[in-house]
Structure formats: structure tokens, C-alpha cells
Amino acid sequence: MRIAYLRVSTADQSIESQRLAIEKALGERPEREFVDEGVSGRVMQREGLDACLNALRAGDELVVYSLSRLGRSSAEVIRLVQELTDSVEKGGRGVLLRSVTESLDTSTPTGRAFLGLLAVVYALEAELIRERTLAGLAAARAKGRVGGRKPSLTPRQKKQALSLYEAGERPIDIADTMSVSERTVWRAIRDARAARERVHGKSEVSA
Numbered sequence: 001m002r003i004a005y006l007r008v009s010t011a012d013q014s015i016e017s018q019r020l021a022i023e024k025a026l027g028e029r030p031e032r033e034f035v036d037e038g039v040s041g042r043v044m045q046r047e048g049l050d051a052c053l054n055a056l057r058a059g060d061e062l063v064v065y066s067l068s069r070l071g072r073s074s075a076e077v078i079r080l081v082q083e084l085t086d087s088v089e090k091g092g093r094g095v096l097l098r099s100v101t102e103s104l105d106t107s108t109p110t111g112r113a114f115l116g117l118l119a120v121v122y123a124l125e126a127e128l129i130r131e132r133t134l135a136g137l138a139a140a141r142a143k144g145r146v147g148g149r150k151p152s153l154t155p156r157q158k159k160q161a162l163s164l165y166e167a168g169e170r171p172i173d174i175a176d177t178m179s180v181s182e183r184t185v186w187r188a189i190r191d192a193r194a195a196r197e198r199v200h201g202k203s204e205v206s207a
Contacts, residue, residue, distance in 0.1 A: 158188040
């Protein structure tokens with residue numbers, strides 16, 4: 001079964017452009033469709049995506065306009081894609097994936113090879129984020145801005161905590177790196193997301 005998932009970020013965007021692009025790529029309408037309208041990728045709960053994932057069965061094909069529609073960060077996207085496309089024998093869902101924007105089709109050898117390349121690129125991106133954050137923290141320590149566990153973090157440190165978290169780091173490890181409590185890290189992640197939403201949440205322009 002072919003199942004499409006569509007998402008736009010703001011209420012004044014139209015889902016129709018994604019729908020038309022998917023139908024053009026397939027040459028027909030998918031058998032089922034799930035939609036999140038006016039929902040940012042940064043929002044934790046997306047009812048349409050959750051319902052779509054629950055409906056997918058091994059052998060089904062999931063079609064999206066872009067891989068970015070599937071998650072809040074590149075790390076989250078690649079984790080979900082791997083979970084969906086890995087074979088059942090390997091602990092995955094055994095789902096085929098097609099993305100119109102990336103011209104990705106995991107039913108073909110070329111598509112599977114491209115997916116492997118994406119995984120490498122995303123892993124490298126996550127490692128670069130981690131290295132930059134750790135380097136910044138090391139520089140702060142060298143300048144004497146390190147003491148005991150602090151009750152709060154600066155806005156810059158909160159952004160660093162969020163970057164590490166979205167790159168796949170565990171909050172407890174981030175807390176150890178930043179010399180704060182795990183509760184402080186969770187609060188920093190929440191605050192950084194809220195700050196990002198205020199700046200970018202209503203202005204995401206991708207369809």
C-alpha cells in the first residue's frame with residue numbers, strides 16, 4: 001500500500017502543492033494520506049505523523065514531499081528513516097520510502113545507496129555540532145568561567161545543549177559535559193526550543 005504523509009508549518013500555507021508534487025511523481029494518488037497542517041517540525045506531537053506511522057506495515061511504501069517533513073532535526077529524520085526502512089530481520093519496519101524532493105526511492109539499489117550516504121552525512125553533521133560545542137565549553141573553562149554546578153545556563157549554552165540533544169546526545173551526558181544537573185539540561189532544551197519558536201516558528205517557508 002502507498003501511504004503519503006504531508007505537512008506544512010503554518011496555517012496560511014497550503015498542503016495542495018505537496019499533494020500535487022507527490023501525485024505527479026507517482027503518476028497516481030496514494031491509497032491513503034495523512035496530514036499535519038499548520039504544525040511546525042519542531043512540535044513534539046504531530047497527530048498526522050503518529051497516525052501514519054501506526055498505519056504502516058512491512059512492504060508498504062511511504063511517500064513524502066521532502067525528508068524534512070519527517071522530523072525536527074537531521075538526526076531525528078535519519079533515525080526514523082532507518083527504523084522504517086531496515087528489514088524486519090534487522091529490527092526495522094520493512095517499509096519502502098520515497099521522497100520527491102530528494103529523488104529518493106529505497107525500492108531501487110541507487111535509492112538504498114543514497115540513503116546510506118545520507119546517514120553518513122547526518123552522522124558527520126551531528127559529530128561536528130558536538131565538537132564545536134565541546135570546543136566552546138573548553139574555551140570557556142580556559143578563561144576561568146567554570147565553577148561548581150550552576151543553577152542555570154546562558155542563552156548561548158542553552159542553544160548548545162539543544163544542538164547536542166538534537167544531534168543524539170543523552171541529556172545526562174550533556175549535563176556532565178556542561179557541569180550542570182540533568183534537570184537544568186532539560187530546562188535549557190525547553191527554553192532554547194521556545195526561543196527558537198519565537199524567532200523561526202512562524203516563518204518556516206518550505207512547503
